[in-house]
Amino acid sequence: MMGLVADRLRADANRLLAFLFNQGILDEQFLQLQQLRDESSPNFVSEVVNIHFHESEKLLRNLRSLLMDREFSGYNKMGIHLNQFMGSSSSIGAKRIRNACFAFRAASEQNSRAGCLRALELLEHDYCFLKNKLHELFQIQQQRVLAAGARYPMQN
């Protein structure tokens, strides 16, 4: 019975991952990241991702405030923020976010405020989406760990 639950959880996680890959939200880097998980840091992925979310929220806030500024001139600063955003999202393999950042940067390089605003909205949307999905994934994984833990004695 427990085995079935574990299997279902695994299938769920796989389905979710497949969905994320399919939609181009994540890429291989995320899988690589998962491989870095070992006994010493079993929650490595979620840890990193949480850092990423934390950073990202800060960056998004900054970007929004920059864009909302009345005499708007912070394209340069925005570029730096975006570079950071891009760096961290490509590290965790958040492909769609990275692409959104590309678009954002292109818009900022063209000094188009409307474009920037559009890009920012897209970015925020993507970010929220990813955040929800990843949380979902981590939850499933957590349950899997629990299930596996519960299953362990049965095997012996």
Add this chain to the structure above:
Amino acid sequence: MGTKRGYTFIQANRAWLPKFLLLWVMVMAFLSTWIYKKMDADNKVRRKELLSSMCEQRARMLQDQFSVGVNHVHALAILVSTFHYYKDPSAIDQETFAEYTARTSFERSLLSGVAYAEGVKHSERERFERQHGWTIKTMKWEPSPIRDEYAPVIFSQETVSYIESLDMMSGEEDRENILRARATGKAVLTSPFRLLGSHHLGVVLTFPVYKSKLPSKPTVDERIEATAGYLGGAFDVESLVENLLGQLAGNQAILVNVYDITNSSDHLIMYGHQNQDGDLALLHKSNLDFGDPFRKHQMICRYHEKAPTSWTALTTAFLFFVICLLVGYILYGAAIHIVKVEDDFHEMQELMVRAEAADVAKSQFLATVSHEIRTPMNGILGMLALLLDTDLSSTQRDYAQTAQVCGKALITLINEVLDRAKIEAGKLELETVPFDLRSILDDVLSLFSEKSRNKGLELAVFVSDKVPEMVMGDPGRFRQIITNLVGNSVKFTERGHIFVKVHVPENPKPLDDAKTETCLNGGLDEGSLISGGRQVNTLSGYEAADERNSWDSFQHLIAAEALQDDASVKMKVADEASQSVTLMVSVEDTGIGIPLIAQDRVFTPFMQADSSTSRNYGGTGIGLSITKCLVELMGGQISFISRPQVGSTFSFTTVFGRCKKASLSDTKKANAEDLPSGFRGLKAIVVDGKPVRAAVTRYHLKRLGILVEVANNVKIAASACWENGSSCRSKIQPDVVLVEKDSWLSGEDGSLSLRMLDWKQNGHMFKLPKLILLATNITNAKLEKAKAAGFADTTIMKPLRASMVAACLQQVLGTGKRQPGKGMLNGSSVLGGLLCGKKILVVDDNMVNRRVAAGALKKFGAAVECAESGKAALKLLQLPHSFDACFMDVQMPEMDGFEATRRIRMMENQANEQMNGDTEKGSVGKDEWHLPILAMTADVIHATYDECLKCGMDGYVSKPFEEENLYHAVAKFFETKPVSDS
């Protein structure tokens, strides 16, 4: 205007062209008119000259004839004076005179007649009349009235006898003449008048006859005194001139008039018609001197007809004009054509530029699209893999597997298209890294082993010993080429073999020699005619398209190698001196071959031999074109020989760099799958009836360090063993006997002898050689049989690979334990070994990146510290520090990676200088400070790499860490600088 492309003069003046033409035509018209005028003027001058010369000629002749006549009359005058007056009595009478004059008239052809008139005074008239018996008459035949003087004709030529007794003085003209002649004493002419008798115009010539001799200078009175009479002659000018002109050529052409112009206001005509029409425009006057100074005469000539139009001049001018017109038109046409051609050319150029742009765009589009397709495909494949991991019903699994296979095929195709596009766009760059060619070939073979086994094909590889163990080049691309060719061969071959051969094409000449040699004595001694068909000495015995791979030449190759091995080390040294090595690779199959008509377009992309090929065998036909491109990129050429229904042999050459010895040892560990060395010194006998196959087997065994002998069949092998067994142990004692399946089957009775051999050896207490069966594919029944026949030890399934053979041998000989952990030498464990215990600093402003990098490095056992900015890093790296390496992000706010590195290097330099100072003072020297700094960057284009090196970094890793990259970057430092301070 300057931007316009190089228009020629003609192009620049295209609007002027018709005007130029018009101008030309006008100029030419003017010119031809001028020519016509000039020629016409010439003609006129010539005509005038002709006229004047003719006129002069006529005038001179007329004058001469006239003067001849005058002279003669003069002579007559003297005759009369001599014989009539000086003699007494007179010696002349009328009869004499008439006869004489008649007989000499030919002398005076111009004179119609001559007569002598005696001067008679009135006082003497009566006496005179009496004497002659007639009265003096006037011109009108009337008795003369009384006058002072008379001049009656007394003698006359017969032609003019009618004037006898006529008084010449009675005619106005004659009288005047007589008086003048008397006064001057010379010949005197009358003005022209109608002569008596004939009605021709004529003049009368009168000479005075003197009765006594004159003094030397007589006065007029003395002359008159002495004059006795007058001799007269009538010149018939008209007939004279007529005769004269009749004698001359060109008589018809000109019109001659002769005038007496004594009275300058009234010209009296002597000859010709007064109002005769002729060419009035042109006339010539010649003066005539008839010997009478008182009278002047003139001849006027003109042409009968007007000057004819000068056809020559007209034609010449016209032709000239026409020619010039044509020339002008031709030039115009040419110019127009040039303009048109240039226009077309420019248009073409533009089109070409557009076409090229379109081509580039196409390639880029292909590359982009392929890339874009690849990305989701990766997702699909990854997910399919995940899906297959889940619990699926068998149907579902089947579906998923099918999808995965299809996806893989698709991604292969996409990769090929991408490659092709990349090559076309010139974006494909080849790497130059050391690699082991043999192991790559083994890999490729293993890739196709399953398929070939299923088809029952022999698949074998042979690499000549002269091919260096490690070469510099692009292993991936080389593998791609081989995979393509072998894949094709496998696809199109149903029986026989596929044979990959690599050698160094150094001396083709001995090959030829060998060939001719075998041609001379070939075939017979081996009895190669086996019932059924021709047995060919190839790998599988099937005929191959290219005979070069047959045993004859192959044998020679091996022989040459053996020779070279023996020869000397010099050769090798010489070989290694050169920087590159050219390899000749051939892939031979015995497949369906390529139809002759399709052989031309084999290397054209998307062209398969015929459309049925893709139906029967699948594929897009892009593989060979990519292969060709790759081979050419590698500096080689590809060609093939193919005979339909016999097979094809593709051979290509590539140029690889030689590996430097120093780096060889490093890279070998990393790249090559290491073959176990535990078999060194073992001895083996290979039993195989086919020499090529035996050679291949031998090659693989040799790579393992096994000494090999080849026996043609079981019996020979057995006897070899037997001899070894029986004789003393100095001879080779085989540890292993490898028997080819065919040999075993053909000599099944030989199994008995093998058994016997076993027994014998057992009897002699020798170690039993292991028996191994080599087989391409074998049924279970056969396998059982083989086991029964003594091949209990193992069966090696072909295609042979050194590593597989090694594994089998290990299994058989039990030598496996000798190399513990050999197979562990790749993957993360290597990195682990390299990085284990190292202290590494990771500098990145991005927390996530930092965390990931740290995680990755920690996984390899390194101790990681992090810094979030260049400044922090500098602080941590104040000397002395204990870090072994530093990974530095390039893009950081405040102080970027380049700047930080520069500062670190500066610090190190200072410290080193100080330290050098110290060492001079005698303190123990330590290694110089040099912290390996590796850039971390997301974009790995070369410019960035160069900049990294410029500011003192030692290398770079691309940002999402990949194990392999990390390994390559790190290996340099921790290998070449072994344990300096740990």
